[in-house]
Amino acid sequence: MSTGKRLAKRSIIGTRVCAPGEDGMYYSGVIHAVKTPASMAAEPGLSITPKTRYSVRFDAVSPGGRPPNPSTEYSDSDLIGPGFGSVNGAKLVPGQKVYLTFNGREIQAEVTQHRENLDEVDVLIAPSGQEGTVTLTKRIEEVRLLESRKSARLADQDTDFARLADMAGDRKRASSHSIDVPHVIGSRKRRPSSGNDSERSYGGGERPLHGCGREGCRTNERGDCMDECTAALVLMSLSCSPHSPHNPLPLHCQHNYGSWGGRSGVVVGSPGAGGASNSSSSGASWRSGTPSPPLSDEGAPMTPSPWPTPAIPSSSHHHANTQHNANTSGSSSCSTPGSTTTLDEGIVLDYLGEQHPRKKKAHRMVFQCTWPGCLDIQTTCAAIEEHVRKLHLGPKERQNGDDNEDDDMSNHEEEFYYTEVALGCHTSSPPTMSHRDMARPPHEDPEYQKQLRLEAVPVENTTMPIKDRSNTFNVTPSPSSPIKHIKLSPRTLPSYMPNNGLLAVSNKMPASPRRMRGETKKCRKVYGMDHRELWCTQCKWKKACSRFGD
DNA sequence: TGTGCCGGGGA
DNA sequence: TCCCCGGCACA
Known part of the structure; x- marks a missing residue:
């Protein structure tokens, strides 16, 4: 039964945050208790002071991890998450699990190096559809410590709370110790159209800076411009x-x-x-x-x-x-x-x-492989696809499935690795x-x-x-x-x-x-x-x- | 006040 | 699943 009313604000309890463990890595968990000194503890989540301490119930940690003691209490400055600090200010140690958006999907990555001076992190990812791992250099703000769990619909919007956790956090509230009620999953509170709104889950924003120079095409502080362009x-x-x-x-x-x-x-x-x-x-x-x-x-x-x-x-x-x-x-x-x-x-x-x-086409088309490092040119579409398939994607990428769209999706990946090049057309x-x-x-x-x-x-x-x-x-x-x-x-x-x-x-x-x-x-x-x-x-x-x- | 759209509910 | 709409957030 619905009241028809939605909560505008929610308690901070339950907010997913990350807290540093003994090994320097951040571990995700959920705030399960808020302790505010003195008289203001009556209403957790709404009576937060700089002295408020938070207890975090940590998620299960993969073997080898050393999560913090569950009894540890954190101040808001220790935590990273919506309403708390951002990943920008965090020192990520090698091995730190992070999440980032790669090819439009969120994947887990492992930090190999964090260059704080450059605000860059090298991460190791194992993108789906590819064998092996790939090392990417990401802007610190492009990685998230929290896995995004928002709804699918919201996933492609900037309300990615994980991003907000990492990004908006310090941008919005760095100047204040009083903690605003965080952006909570499911909250319908409208996003402010401020700068942090630029934090979108760009599908392909994995590249380093690649500005197109167009003024209207803001690079989103990074290289995401290319996607828009x-x-x-x-x-x-x-x-x-x-x-x-x-x-x-x-x-x-x-x-x-x-x-x-x-x-x-x-x-x-x-x-x-x-x-x-x-x-x-x-x-x-x-x-x-x-x-x-x-x-x-x-x-x-x-x-x-x-x-x-x-x-x-x-x-x-x-x-x-x-x-x-x-x-x-x-x-x-x-x-x-x-x-x-x-x-x-x-x-x-x-x-x-x-x-x-x-x-009539007045020009001739050739097809150029765009696989990194390969500039092979074929004269026919089929040839270039075959080239991509055989040389780059491997046979496994190709399965004869025309029975549904999903198959089509996966079966034509080679299409994305070549480009059609016109010779002298207007x-x-x-x-x-x-x-x-x-x-x-x-x-x-x-x-x-x-x-x-x-x-x-x-x-x-x-x-x-x-x-x-x-x-x-x-x-x-x-x-x-x-x-x-x-x-x-x-x-x-x-x-x-x-x-x-x-x-x-x-x-x-x-x-x-x-x-x-x-x-x-x-x-x-x-x-x-x-x-x-x-x-x-x-x-x-x-x-x-x-x-x-x- | 108009608009965009979320969340929920009925068919 | 389709369709509708109350109602909230925002400009």
Whole structure:
């Protein structure tokens, strides 16, 4: 039975925190007692003073660990967690277990070195889907001592309390000894749109600094800019047609909907492949691999049919009837620039202004492997995929499973490790149809895309695999066209992005995960109350907008 | 006050 | 699971 009221604040008891053990490592646990001196102990959690001591019930520790004595009491400065200190101020010793977001999912890592002067930590990870371990250098604020256990829906938003624990903690309350009631899991308290909001669980923010130089593309104090840029650039190269011939969803949708190689329940809230199902209303949809919401209930997404679809009813002027027959011979993953991509719920991205799907390509495409250290070039899509598969991914990556989307997800990983390179083509950006401009998100603006292309050139002048291999983001050196093709791993999409994450790309990347109100483009605003039928399902249900969601 | 959307509930 | 909506947080 629900009262209909939600608690705005909760006791600090139960808050997950980390406390230092005798070995210098931090161990996670839950506050189970708060002791405030003198008269203020009546209401734990609300009467906290600098002298308050906290008892922590530590989680089970793996063999070899030396958790602190459970009877140890800590002051707030000892603890790391929501409402307490942040990992920024912690000295991480080698062997310290940390969590970080890698390829859109949270993984556990082990600190090998902490360079306090640089605020960097070297961590050892064993990414799923890869053999062996990988050493990453992370910013200290990118690692978390607490495993994120928030709901799936929240997992891709910045309310990752673990991050808040590590990040927001000191940023927000460093100046005060009085402990505000922490951000508690499940709390519906709105996130402040302050600086710490930039702490998103970026799916691919594993790279070191890699600024794109675009002002609107803030690097989030680190290198996460690439994700946003990449996502934005993908708009221009949605020629990354879905791999599976029978899977019509745009790439981002597929990946966000799909499963991600099922790590058995270690980490809740680590959207793997896409890491971006923000709009999931059930909160568990991506965990179960179930698309949520369905692609469209009124829109006209690309149909599974491999042949051209019938004309789309003109009930919506947003639904351009420019479906492109993507069933070109050969691998469907070989994209065709200029195809009109239908995004979520009927929104058609007519990127690059190409209105003529059958327009002959005036250029020749080759395919370049982007696996780190490998720049092998093949002339066919199949060849490069084979190359990637055999040389880099290994045969195990390939299993003949076309029976469901999940298989598609995992079976086409090679797609992410090569890039299509055009040799001497020219892509112009004619103005788009004006009636579509009416509801065009900024990223669909030809001017914006043009700007993106211009800006991408100096940054990615050569094919350059990025450290995080999932972000296979390449711009060819072709002189005639700044950007020919961009392969974007599904994991590249920032995890805060909704299912149709691409639509969320804006020419202004706000520091806040939520758009500022003024710039919010939600279905309600775009279509108005009068055209509620055009709203995305989520908006209709008063859920997080899946179309223009951020 | 309008908006976004969480959480819950009914069908 | 779909759909709706009360109500909270926020601008």
